[in-house]
Amino acid sequence: MTxxxxxxxxxxxxxxxxxxxDFTSALRAGRSGARRITAFDCEGFDTRIAAEVDDTSFxxxxxxxxxxxxxxxxxxxxxxxxxxxxxxCESRLLAGDVDPYRIGVxxxxxxxxxxxxxxxxxxxxxxxxxxxxxxxxxxxxxxxAREFRARTNPISMLRGLPNLAAAHxxxxxxxxxxxxxxxxxxSAGTQAIGEGLRAIQRGDADVVFAGGTDAMINPVGVxxxxxxxxxxxxxxxxxxxxxxxxxxxxxxxIGEGAAILVLxxxxxxxxxxxxxxxxxxGYGCTCDAYxxxxxxxxxxxxxxxxxxxxxxxxxxxxxIDYINAHGTGTQMNDVTETTAVRTAFNGSGLPPMSSTxxxxxxxxxxxxxxxxxxxxxxxxxxxLPPTINFEVPDPACMxxxxxxxxxxxxxxxxxxxxxxxxxxxxxxxxxxx
Amino acid sequence: xxxTGDLTEPVRAIVAEVLMVPPADVQPETxxxxxxxxxxxxxxxxxxIEEVVGRKVPVSRWETFINTRLPGADxxxxxxxxxxxxxxxxxxxxx
Numbered sequence: 028m029t030x031x032x033x034x035x036x037x038x039x040x041x042x043x044x045x046x047x048x049d050f051t052s053a054l055r056a057g058r059s060g061a062r063r064i065t066a067f068d069c070e071g072f073d074t075r076i077a078a079e080v081d082d083t084s085f086x087x088x089x090x091x092x093x094x095x096x097x098x099x100x101x102x103x104x105x106x107x108x109x110x111x112x113x114x115x116c117e118s119r120l121l122a123g124d125v126d127p128y129r130i131g132v133x134x135x136x137x138x139x140x141x142x143x144x145x146x147x148x149x150x151x152x153x154x155x156x157x158x159x160x161x162x163x164x165x166x167x168x169x170x171x172a173r174e175f176r177a178r179t180n181p182i183s184m185l186r187g188l189p190n191l192a193a194a195h196x197x198x199x200x201x202x203x204x205x206x207x208x209x210x211x212x213x214s215a216g217t218q219a220i221g222e223g224l225r226a227i228q229r230g231d232a233d234v235v236f237a238g239g240t241d242a243m244i245n246p247v248g249v250x251x252x253x254x255x256x257x258x259x260x261x262x263x264x265x266x267x268x269x270x271x272x273x274x275x276x277x278x279x280x281i282g283e284g285a286a287i288l289v290l291x292x293x294x295x296x297x298x299x300x301x302x303x304x305x306x307x308x309g310y311g312c313t314c315d316a317y318x319x320x321x322x323x324x325x326x327x328x329x330x331x332x333x334x335x336x337x338x339x340x341x342x343x344x345x346x347i348d349y350i351n352a353h354g355t356g357t358q359m360n361d362v363t364e365t366t367a368v369r370t371a372f373n374g375s376g377l378p379p380m381s382s383t384x385x386x387x388x389x390x391x392x393x394x395x396x397x398x399x400x401x402x403x404x405x406x407x408x409x410x411l412p413p414t415i416n417f418e419v420p421d422p423a424c425m426x427x428x429x430x431x432x433x434x435x436x437x438x439x440x441x442x443x444x445x446x447x448x449x450x451x452x453x454x455x456x457x458x459x460x
Numbered sequence: 461x462x463x464t465g466d467l468t469e470p471v472r473a474i475v476a477e478v479l480m481v482p483p484a485d486v487q488p489e490t491x492x493x494x495x496x497x498x499x500x501x502x503x504x505x506x507x508x509i510e511e512v513v514g515r516k517v518p519v520s521r522w523e524t525f526i527n528t529r530l531p532g533a534d535x536x537x538x539x540x541x542x543x544x545x546x547x548x549x550x551x552x553x554x555x
Contacts, residue, residue, distance in 0.1 A: 181504070182504045
């Protein structure tokens with residue numbers, strides 16, 4: 028039998044709580060993290076709501092040494108570094124416990140390119156504007172170069188590199204083993220944790236900091252998802268805007284944050300007397316290979332990701348007590364996901380499946396990691412996190428979504444699903460240790 | 461904002477901001493590396509010094525500065541504020 032992999036620490040930075048204790052209380056209470064956007068002036072935007080991390084209670088500098096490293100970090104990198112520091116603290120992994128070259132990082136992060144507003148919108152656009160000829164739309168590249176260089180601090184370029192969040196995490200945690208960044212959109216966090224599991228199983232690492240991070244609540248991010256028609260426009264009622272599986276759903280609420288889990292080889296965890304929170308038992312992933320944003324209506328590839336995950340864990344559908352849904356609250360996702368789990372659990376009773384995005388919002392590349400954290404905390408504290416804002420059932424999404432209130436229940440084993448643009452499907456399974 | 465007169469205080473403030481340390485920790489004999497500076501911080505430093513001296517420093521000159529006065533590849537040598545100040549003064553006095 029393959030050696031087990033334990034989850035020995037969890038750190039979260041989310042719109043409903045920073046640190047696992049506050050996060051757990053919010054999940055239990057069914058609290059929404061959505062509100063009117065404060066990060067920028069959103070007047071005139073079709074969507075003016077988001078689930079933001081509360082900056083009055085998040086001080087990146089308190090997790091980083093030396094403090095000046097903060098200025099080199101994008102917002103998403105700072106979230107990841109803070110979550111990793113919290114996870115490490117809970118795992119009680121001390122320097123010297125494990126060879127640094129046996130400690131890896133597997134991180135789901137946002138899309139490539141400079142998304143920091145100061146870089147893209149501020150300096151780049153200003154440089155383009157002043158370099159454009161008066162009588163022509165042609166861009167004068169040498170003039171653009173002069174303007175860009177005059178306005179742009181060279182260090183800002185580094186904040187846009189997709190792998191830098193994982194690099195900062197490694198610097199802070201002295202993790203010198205395999206360091207991988209997964210950029211598979213909304214399934215990135217789930218795949219990063221799955222690939223972290225694989226890194227341990229194939230012998231490349233003994234400990235992996237695995238999870239996801241994202242911070243796209245900026246004008247370009249909000250406009251982009253809005254123009255794709257994926258965001259809720261329930262601007263006058265932010266707390267009730269994210270309503271997965273409800274007939275009145277009109278899209279997701281964009282969120283930001285990070286979750287990092289410390290994954291650890293069983294023998295290593297035991298040798299240092301670590302407490303296992305849960306077993307990371309299985310992982311499955313597939314791709315629709317169908318259309319860019321449409322999902323296969325029969326959900327065939329999503330079903331396969333779920334069944335591969337169960338098989339990987341040596342489990343069957345009957346073993347599953349709870350599913351944390353991808354559950355974005357878009358029309359298409361919730362219908363297709365219902366089809367996927369119904370098909371995968373064909374013949375077995377479908378366990379309760381809730382969407383914590385109803386509270387947390389959609390954290391994009393961090394979503395799967397934060398949702399696995401929610402699943403672990405439900406297992407540890409014997410409750411199923413609810414799907415809040417559930418009022419009117421949708422006949423196309425008939426399932427027990429743990430409506431509105433957390434439910435006391437013991438979870439022996441659970442799944443967490445993630446699906447992403449591009450047809451990404453991923454599923455993780457945890458088991459009580 | 462272009463600074464006039466003695467550059468010591470403006471440059472000291474920049475170093476404190478770049479390295480996120482209290483200004484009082486930045487003295488002429490202070491090792492910037494000792495305060496946590498790495499290669500990329502010196503690029504940040506130069507960008508901000510350019511703003512203070514009111515002119516862009518051609519890449520060739522700050523490359524020389526970094527590679528000779530601040531050994532870019534190996535920042536193990538202690539770098540003091542005095543060297544940075546000297547660099548800033550030189551740049552300002554160029555015509």
